[in-house]
Amino acid sequence: MKLGITVWNNRISPLFDVAQTLKIVQIENNKITNSKDLSITPQHPLKRADVLAKAGIDVLICGAISAPFTQMLSSRNIKVIPFIAGEFEQVLHAYLHNTLDRAGFNMPGFRRQQRRRFRGGRRNGY
Amino acid sequence: MNSGTKMEKSFNQDVTRVILESISDGVFTVDHQWRITSFNRAAEKITGIPRQEAIGKQCCEVFRSNMCETDCALRRTMREGKPFIDSSTYIVNADQERIPVIVSTALLKDKKGKVIGGVETFRDMTLVEALRRELDARHQIGDLISHNRKMQELFAILPQIAESESTILIEGETGTGKEVLARTIHNASPRRDRAFVAVNCAALPDTLLESELFGYKKGAFTGAMRDKPGRFAAAEGGTLLLDEIGGISAAFQVRLLRVLQESTYTPLGSNTAKNADIRVIAASNQNLEKLVDKGVFRQDLFYRINVMKLCLPPLRERREDIPILAEQFIHHLNHTRNKQIKGISQEALNLLLTYDYPGNIRELENIIEHAFVLCKKNEIDIASLPDNIVPSSGQSPPTSIKHSLQSVEAQTILKALKRNRYNRLKTAQDLGIHKSTLFRKIKKLGIPLPQQDGRFNHTS
Numbered sequence: 001m002k003l004g005i006t007v008w009n010n011r012i013s014p015l016f017d018v019a020q021t022l023k024i025v026q027i028e029n030n031k032i033t034n035s036k037d038l039s040i041t042p043q044h045p046l047k048r049a050d051v052l053a054k055a056g057i058d059v060l061i062c063g064a065i066s067a068p069f070t071q072m073l074s075s076r077n078i079k080v081i082p083f084i085a086g087e088f089e090q091v092l093h094a095y096l097h098n099t100l101d102r103a104g105f106n107m108p109g110f111r112r113q114q115r116r117r118f119r120g121g122r123r124n125g126y
Numbered sequence: 127m128n129s130g131t132k133m134e135k136s137f138n139q140d141v142t143r144v145i146l147e148s149i150s151d152g153v154f155t156v157d158h159q160w161r162i163t164s165f166n167r168a169a170e171k172i173t174g175i176p177r178q179e180a181i182g183k184q185c186c187e188v189f190r191s192n193m194c195e196t197d198c199a200l201r202r203t204m205r206e207g208k209p210f211i212d213s214s215t216y217i218v219n220a221d222q223e224r225i226p227v228i229v230s231t232a233l234l235k236d237k238k239g240k241v242i243g244g245v246e247t248f249r250d251m252t253l254v255e256a257l258r259r260e261l262d263a264r265h266q267i268g269d270l271i272s273h274n275r276k277m278q279e280l281f282a283i284l285p286q287i288a289e290s291e292s293t294i295l296i297e298g299e300t301g302t303g304k305e306v307l308a309r310t311i312h313n314a315s316p317r318r319d320r321a322f323v324a325v326n327c328a329a330l331p332d333t334l335l336e337s338e339l340f341g342y343k344k345g346a347f348t349g350a351m352r353d354k355p356g357r358f359a360a361a362e363g364g365t366l367l368l369d370e371i372g373g374i375s376a377a378f379q380v381r382l383l384r385v386l387q388e389s390t391y392t393p394l395g396s397n398t399a400k401n402a403d404i405r406v407i408a409a410s411n412q413n414l415e416k417l418v419d420k421g422v423f424r425q426d427l428f429y430r431i432n433v434m435k436l437c438l439p440p441l442r443e444r445r446e447d448i449p450i451l452a453e454q455f456i457h458h459l460n461h462t463r464n465k466q467i468k469g470i471s472q473e474a475l476n477l478l479l480t481y482d483y484p485g486n487i488r489e490l491e492n493i494i495e496h497a498f499v500l501c502k503k504n505e506i507d508i509a510s511l512p513d514n515i516v517p518s519s520g521q522s523p524p525t526s527i528k529h530s531l532q533s534v535e536a537q538t539i540l541k542a543l544k545r546n547r548y549n550r551l552k553t554a555q556d557l558g559i560h561k562s563t564l565f566r567k568i569k570k571l572g573i574p575l576p577q578q579d580g581r582f583n584h585t586s
Contacts, residue, residue: 014186015192085183
């Protein structure tokens with residue numbers, strides 16, 4: 001499974017729409033097997049979604065994201081876990097240990113139940 | 127500090143707080159670590175974030191603007207020590223909406239002039255943007271014209287789709303304007319200066335289609351006297367529309383899939399493959415997904431062309447466009463036929479609005495052309511319209527909106543009844559209404575029913 005996380009200054013990038021770095025983490029049996037950075041420059045939703053789909057991303061963790069981007073990613077079967085804030089390492093650790101949904105990683109103003117609207121998330125409740 | 131000075135300072139702070147809380151511009155301040163130290167009422171309202179959640183958080187994670195990562199105005203102010211006024215940007219709120227704002231930034235200093243952080247004020251420009259959009263509202267892109275909501279949504283994403291290189295699948299009933307849409311996409315794309323080539327795939331048998339698309343070399347078959355470039359060669363650098371793609375044979379689907387995957391094709395009788403720099407738009411009047419389910423259309427080819435699917439609604443689902451389309455056709459015919467028809471009479475328009483248009487826009491165009499030929503006045507009236515859309519009973523056409531709606535309702539119910547062999551329960555289910563509602567409407571609209579009960583017709 002390939003996890004994509006948009007990162008800026010070692011934190012989750014505040015806005016996916018304009019994020020420039022995507023960390024791609026390969027996870028097998030809940031263990032990281034590979035990790036690399038991908039520079040993402042295209043700005044409009046269609047191209048951006050194409051770039052992520054081409055990179056084989058299954059799940060995306062990002063900060064704020066506007067609706068057209070979510071729609072395009074969903075149409076490419078990429079699950080989106082949006083409005084996450086925090087240090088990259090801590091977020092990745094929380095994702096692997098299934099604790100990302102706990103308070104502390106939500107962006108200000110974002111309620112947990114709002115995330116249920118998205119196709120994003122893991123099987124256990126997002 | 128004496129008590130008078132203290133009181134004065136406290137008074138000034140209170141005044142500042144009241145002013146900040148009463149203004150409609152959002153204001154927040156940050157410290158040197160970019161943590162929010164104050165957040166006014168308007169900032170709460172514009173961002174949708176309560177003050178207590180914002181205070182202490184990184185400003186970029188609260189403000190979430192498109193400038194944060196690359197061109198933060200506040201960062202520039204802190205670096206260069208000077209204010210920036212009215213930078214345009216947008217922020218994204220928790221509802222995933224983009225809110226256009228203009229931003230001004232300045233340094234925040236204490237009484238001794240020491241920089242203690244920065245201050246950012248921002249103004250919600252949503253209303254201004256909405257008004258600007260209203261003024262620029264586009265009901266037309268290229269030859270496409272519509273007031274319909276679904277079409278407007280399509281118009282909104284069309285420039286982005288045109289700009290991308292993705293393969294597009296256009297689905298829509300016959301006559302809904304698939305080729306017009308494909309041409310519009312081509313004209314708005316970076317390939318607009320190159321050729322747009324349309325091929326009707328269902329019109330030709332396999333062998334002809336292959337030579338038509340890929341071309342052939344001299345001597346490839348009897349009668350091939352010279353090299354002939356195909357439609358792929360003609361569309362090089364441009365756009366190729368493969369219309370009625372659902373009608374191609376299983377064998378040709380395999381060949382086409384290979385061409386689309388490898389972006390190369392081989393002319394008949396040639397040994398060397400040619401590169402194809404072509405944007406492919408596929409169109410179908412059938413639901414390709416259903417054809418895949420039936421096993422008539424290859425799944426892999428379907429996924430290859432279904433990168434971006436656009437659905438054109440039939441004309442009966444965008445009746446609001448009938449007057450504007452009719453007007454466009456009259457305008458066009460006036461030019462080509464050198465006539466001066468001013469428009470359509472209200473009665474004739476009412477009839478046009480209630481008709482179902484199985485042939486969609488193409489049928490409307492033909493109706494207008496028919497009327498144009500027969501029209502003796504400067505306005506198209508009922509007498510000039512084709513017989514099939516004029517009620518045979520000789521009853522006068524509905525003249526009010528209420529009557530028009532009732533007429534459409536009656537036609538829809540009657541068609542559903544016929545479709546379900548006059549079984550009322552099935553008809554109600556088909557129409558998505560309760561059977562009592564159906565009975566009430568049949569009675570109210572005076573829809574004639576056969577003597578026999580539809581429930582006993584199954585054996586027929």
